[in-house]
Amino acid sequence: xxxxxxxxxxxxxxxxxxxxxxxxxxxxxxxxxxxxxxxxxxxxxxxxxxxxxxxxxxxxxxxxxxxxxxxxxxxxxxxxxxxxxxxxxxxxxxxxxxxxxxxxxxxxxxxxxxxxxxxxxxxxxxxxxxxxxxxxxxxxxxxxxxxxxxxxxxxxxxxxxxxxxxxxxxxxxxxxxxxxxxxxxxxxxxxxxxxxxxxxxxxxxxxxxxxxxxxxxxxxxxxxxxxxxxxxxx
Amino acid sequence: xxxxxxxxxxxxxxxxxxxxxxxxxxxxxxxxxxxxxxxxxxxxxxxxxxxxxxxxxxxxxxxxxxxxxxxxxxxxxxxxxxxxxxxxxxxxxxxxxxxxxxxxxxxxxxxxxxxxxxxxxxxxxxxxxxxxxxxxxxxxxxxxxxxxxxxxxxxxxxxxxxxxxxxxxxxxxxxxxxxxxxxxxxxxxxxxxxxxxxxxxxxxxxxxxxxxxxxxxxxxxxxxxxxxxxxxxxxxxx
Numbered sequence: 369x370x371x372x373x374x375x376x377x378x379x380x381x382x383x384x385x386x387x388x389x390x391x392x393x394x395x396x397x398x399x400x401x402x403x404x405x406x407x408x409x410x411x412x413x414x415x416x417x418x419x420x421x422x423x424x425x426x427x428x429x430x431x432x433x434x435x436x437x438x439x440x441x442x443x444x445x446x447x448x449x450x451x452x453x454x455x456x457x458x459x460x461x462x463x464x465x466x467x468x469x470x471x472x473x474x475x476x477x478x479x480x481x482x483x484x485x486x487x488x489x490x491x492x493x494x495x496x497x498x499x500x501x502x503x504x505x506x507x508x509x510x511x512x513x514x515x516x517x518x519x520x521x522x523x524x525x526x527x528x529x530x531x532x533x534x535x536x537x538x539x540x541x542x543x544x545x546x547x548x549x550x551x552x553x554x555x556x557x558x559x560x561x562x563x564x565x566x567x568x569x570x571x572x573x574x575x576x577x578x579x580x581x582x583x584x585x586x587x588x589x590x591x592x593x594x595x596x597x598x599x600x601x602x
Numbered sequence: 603x604x605x606x607x608x609x610x611x612x613x614x615x616x617x618x619x620x621x622x623x624x625x626x627x628x629x630x631x632x633x634x635x636x637x638x639x640x641x642x643x644x645x646x647x648x649x650x651x652x653x654x655x656x657x658x659x660x661x662x663x664x665x666x667x668x669x670x671x672x673x674x675x676x677x678x679x680x681x682x683x684x685x686x687x688x689x690x691x692x693x694x695x696x697x698x699x700x701x702x703x704x705x706x707x708x709x710x711x712x713x714x715x716x717x718x719x720x721x722x723x724x725x726x727x728x729x730x731x732x733x734x735x736x737x738x739x740x741x742x743x744x745x746x747x748x749x750x751x752x753x754x755x756x757x758x759x760x761x762x763x764x765x766x767x768x769x770x771x772x773x774x775x776x777x778x779x780x781x782x783x784x785x786x787x788x789x790x791x792x793x794x795x796x797x798x799x800x801x802x803x804x805x806x807x808x809x810x811x812x813x814x815x816x817x818x819x820x821x822x823x824x825x826x827x828x829x830x831x832x833x834x835x836x837x838x839x840x
Contacts, residue, residue, distance in 0.1 A: 403657070421659055421687040432725055435687075474614075476630075476639060480661075481726055483687035511614050514657030514749075516628070516639040519615030556615045556637070596613045596641055600656060600807060 379541070385534045388524075388584055393505065393595035395512045403513025405595070407505035410538060411495025414502055416509040420485035435480035439468035441502055443491040463499045464489075470503050470523065470552040470562035476516040485515065496539035497525050503552050503562065508592050512599065520592050521561060523552035524584035526577040528569060533576045535584045549574070551581040555589040558582070608646050611656075611807075612638040618651050626652030643807055656807060660686040660750040660780040662728045666719045667737070669745070669778035670730065672712060675705050682715065682730060685747055685780045690728040692717065697732055714740045714784065716776060736776075743774070743786030746796050748803040750781035755806040756799060763802070763812060770819040771795045794822045 378384065389410030398404035401417035408414075424430050441463040445454045456464075467489065475485070487509070489502040503523035511520060527537045529545030542548055547567030553560050569577060603620040606612060616638045618629060625631050628640045629651055642653040662668070662684065670682035670690055682690040692715070694705055709715065716738060720731040732738060748756065756777060757764045768775055773787030773795050785795045798818060805811055 402659075423687055423689055480659075480687055511641050512657070514640055514655050514659070514751075517614035518630070518632075518637075518639065520613070554615070556617070557632075593613055597611055600611055600641075 379529070379532075379534060379538075381538055383536075385532055386580060386583065388536045388587060389538070391588060391591050393508055393591050395508050395595045395599040401509075401513075403509040403511070403515070405505045405508035405512060407501055407508070409497065409501045409504075409536075411493060412491070412498055412501045413493040414498065414505045415490045415492060416502065416505040417488045417490075418485065418506070418509040418513040418515075419488075420513070421480035421483040421515070422486070424482060424484035430482050433481050434477040435475075435483045435485055437468045437472055437475065437477070437485045437487060439464045439471070439487045439489065439506070441467055441489045441491070441499070443494060443498070447491045447494045463502070466562060466564070467499065467503055467506060471506060471510065471521055473559070473561050474507070474517045474519055474521050474554055475510065476518070479516055485510075485513075494539075496537055496542040497550070499523070500525050500550050500552070504588055504592065508595055511596055519554040519556045520589060521552055522555055522585045522589045522592060523550065523562060524581050524588055525550040526581035526584065528567065528573060528577065533573055533580060535580045547573075547577070549577045549581060551578065551585065553582060553585050555586055604646075604651075606644050606651075608644055610644045611642070612644060612653055613641050614639055618644065618653075622649065624650040626650045628653030628655055655751050657749050658751045660684070662686055662688055662690070662719050662722050662726070662780075664719055664722055666779040667716065667734075668719060668730075668780040669714065669716055669740075669776065669782035669784055670780075671714050671745075672709055675709075675711060678705075680705065680709060682717070684717075684728065684730075684778075685750075685782050686728075688726045688728050690717070690719070690730045692730045692732070696720070696730070709739065714743075714745065716740060716778070716784070740776075740784050740786070743784050744792050744796065746783045746785065746799050748781045748783065748799060750779065752803050752806040753777060753779055753781055755811070756783070756802050758812065763815065766812075766816060766819065767795055767798055770823045771798075791823075794819075797822070 392408040394406045397406045403418035405416045441460050487506050491498050500523040507521040526535050527548040529541035547569045550564050552562035619636045638653045640655040642655040645652045668684050670684040672680050673683045674681035678694045680692040684690045717730040721729040771791040773785050776784045
């Protein structure tokens with residue numbers, strides 16, 4: 369006899385609809401970078417290094433009134449089950465761009481005219497939601513580098529899987545689910561710096577997912593703050 | 603209304619105070635709330651709240667004295683790396699006056715100079731000069747770089763910290779405001795000075811540092827002193 373256990377509202381990995389995967393953030397892990405962070409969110413492992421503000425040698429890209437942020441998001445060949453071909457692809461170019469745009473509003477770029485801030489995001493292990501993990505870790509690394517910022521940036525995804533609106537999609541939920549909604553916010557003011565949507569949601573579901581994602585962001589923000597304070601022995 | 607104490611660690615976006623307080627370095631005002639913009643320690647001086655950053659890059663300021671390394675020789679100036687997002691220039695006229703001479707006959711690529719920031723314009727072009735007491739080229743010695751915000755801590759009150767290191771290690775030490783430190787002395791002593799300076803950088807935000815540094819110095823230099831008399835004793839019977 370086959371018994372099918374339906375645990376109401378519980379997800380495939382046993383989480384509640386509004387539950388995050390286990391999260392760990394550490395700041396200042398790299399000796400030679402100006403700022404760095406390591407983040408684990410469930411099966412995701414992300415390492416971020418920040419260099420700068422430093423002199424920018426590409427004249428035509430220099431801004432006379434502010435610094436620019438350059439991001440590179442890169443997945444290690446061993447980060448996913450089937451070996452990923454190394455080097456930039458369409459997806460990683462897109463994520464690099466949206467990451468730098470998500471981080472930009474928080475940093476006081478006008479304090480460093482003509483310079484550049486370089487952010488390197490390396491995905492060591494991927495299990496869904498790496499762009500959000502990358503942004504969250506990058507913001508910790510920026511703060512660790514001593515850059516003046518309005519607020520930390522925190523990012524989290526919500527979406528719809530098995531007909532239910534859920535927080536922090538895992539890889540299976542992302543692939544087989546109906547929708548994915550990554551959000552990045554500045555938690556103090558609640559300003560949204562990144563909002564993407566993949567899949568279909570009704571307006572009501574969208575509202576619900578957005579609220580859920582913001583709630584998740586605020587939870588992650590606490591961990592970010594702890595990580596930075598812990599770096600200086602508190 | 604104030605939400606923090608003196609010497610608290612804050613992070614970007616933390617709300618520090620409201621209304622009657624003023625914004626200092628490392629803070630910004632949003633509506634009537636004063637927020638921190640960097641990771642640092644709170645400093646409150648009569649109603650003015652500042653955050654002293656724990657890590658930063660050197661932003662050149664007119665009048666600062668800095669240590670720089672020559673990276674390039676141009677037609678009428680030298681380019682220098684001053685441990686900052688902005689490279690500095692040393693015009694030939696600052697060195698020769700009106701006289702015309704070959705630039706590489708005086709300073710070459712790789713030379714380390716002690717300079718003054720003469721001018722910084724709005725596009726952050728940094729003009730350096732060599733006029734002033736003690737400014738010029740360094741010979742030998744080692745360079746150590748620390749975070750520029752920790753330079754005051756390394757110097758100490760009226761130079762107490764730096765003089766203590768000088769006394770113990772018998773090294774010549776020059777500190778640039780850009781966080782570059784030049785040390786010259788006996789190789790073993792240079793290494794001790796480097797170790798001590800790195801410790802100060804790491805523990806700059808903790809209290810009772812001067813005493814700990816004194817202990818560390820006497821411990822490190824003490825070992826050296828013990829070794830020397832032994833050698834002398836051995837030599838004496840001969």
